[in-house]
Amino acid sequence: MSAVSFQHVSKSYKGPRGPFQALKDVSFDIEPGEFFGLLGPNGAGKTTLISILAGLSRATEGQVRVHGHDVVSDYARARRQLGVVPQELVFDPFFTVREALRIQSGYFGVKCNDDWIDELLANLGLADKANANMRQLSGGMKRRVLVAQALVHRPPVIVLDEPTAGVDVELRQTLWQFIARLNRQGHTVLLTTHYLEEAEALCHRIAMLKAGQVVALDRTSALLAGTASTMLSFKMDGELPASLDHARVTGRIVQITAHDAQEVEDILATLRIAGCKIEDLEIGRADLEDVFLEIMQADTSPSAFVTRPAGLEQVA
Template sequence: MPAISFQSVSKTYPPSRQQRAQGKQGLRAVDEVSFQIEPGEFFGLLGPNGAGKTTLISMLAGLSRPTAGAISVHGFDVQRDYAEARRQLGVVPQELVFDPFFNVRESLRIQSGYFGIKNNEPWIDELLQSLGLADKATANMRQLSGGMKRRVLVAQALVHKPPVIVLDEPTAGVDVELRQTLWQFVARLNKQGSTVLLTTHYLEEAEALCSRIAMLKQGRVIALDRTSELLKSAASNVLRFKTDAMLPWAIAQHARITGRIVQLPAQNAHEVEQLLAAIREAGVAVEDVEMRKADLEDVFIDLMAGEQTPLEVAR
């Protein structure tokens, strides 16, 4: 039985009054999405802003109803068996949502009570220690920094020991220390059997953590495979250098340019030689030339820029 199952899930938002007057249709945020996540898997859900990631998670958590299709968590339908499905999930949302009238420990006790859990102090203590919140246990939520509030959200999601953990942009805008602390703790839970569903714009995190990845574009799955297989589909090498000059258009249209840093895909040594020769011929001075292996960001950019049809592959 899969930990999470999306079966032909679609979500269409009705048009506004103004849109109806103009004869426009509603927004189809999710379009016939189907995939399964197996128990104990660390799964990545990637896509640009507006691709439908948060909409999928909202439907998974029962906060929004799908227009069509079915979603289940460990066999419990999120609509028909809401209470049981919700017990299986621990969701860390993007937004910093907290009750300003309680301290950290009280917030975790109250969250435990929502699931009918009594005498949960040992696990609360472990969460506080593991997430670097032990010295903030009696601090009011209003007194915490944004990063500390994010840690409390993670603790609240885990306080009832859910077998499935959903992390929606958990490290957005947080410092390096929190990112390392969070990933060490979540990786430990995953090794102990927890299923993890992650959405993130930090693709190096997804590459390092996720064994399998789905990529969404305009509400549809355009890639779904093991991370290692997705990396194999990219150019085998990337030529990277710095320059202050403008590149010729024939080269620039294939480049990823960030300030002075230019990155160009190259399948083999012959292509590297051709690129460098063309750059020299154009009179472009370069420095810090190096080669690196293609990463998940290269795959992501290629897929989002392309016109691929949705893949229905679940390996």
């Protein structure tokens, strides 16, 4: 049985300019114990899909299950299986951190939960803030509390919607160490993030959404191997030749992907013929960000980069 199953999920909204389709026939399964990444540009439908999973929104078509429980017809059992960390900072200003976690435990009927609450506080760097009012916390500390609230009832499925957006490096490291430990203990994790280096390091499999459709679905290693494998990085002043307008330029730093050695030679020859003076040339492997940009910029059908793993044996 899959930990999470999306089957032919579509979502349409009625707006002042007419209907808008946020999701179009999205289907994939997440296996128990898997660390799964859901990536896409802003507006791709990631948060809409998570809202349907969490019961905050209802799909126009399709079915979503959590450990076999339908999120609509069996919503109470489905929601007990989930711990969701939302993008927004949502908190009750009238309680301390410990009180907020005790109240959250009560929502799920969990009593005498202080031992686990203490462990959460320690692992998320909140031990010294346990008796602080929520209003006194910084934005990063509030986000840590949101993570603790999502985990307070020990859910088998953890959903992290942009959990490290706008937070410091210390929180990111602390959070990922703890979440990785929970994943090794058998918890399933669904992650959305714009920090693609996090997804590359953590996720067994990745689905990419574009305009509400799945345009890539495969193991992380397969996605990295299936597209441009080489990255040229260098510094230069002036304009690039028109034939290299697909390069990624950040200030003086230029990055260009290549598929093989011949393409590397062709790029360098183009630069030389154009009289471009380059500095600090490096040639390395392309990363998930390069793969993501290549897939998002490709004019492809939704199934072009999609594979369908048979089951848990596909999980790295």
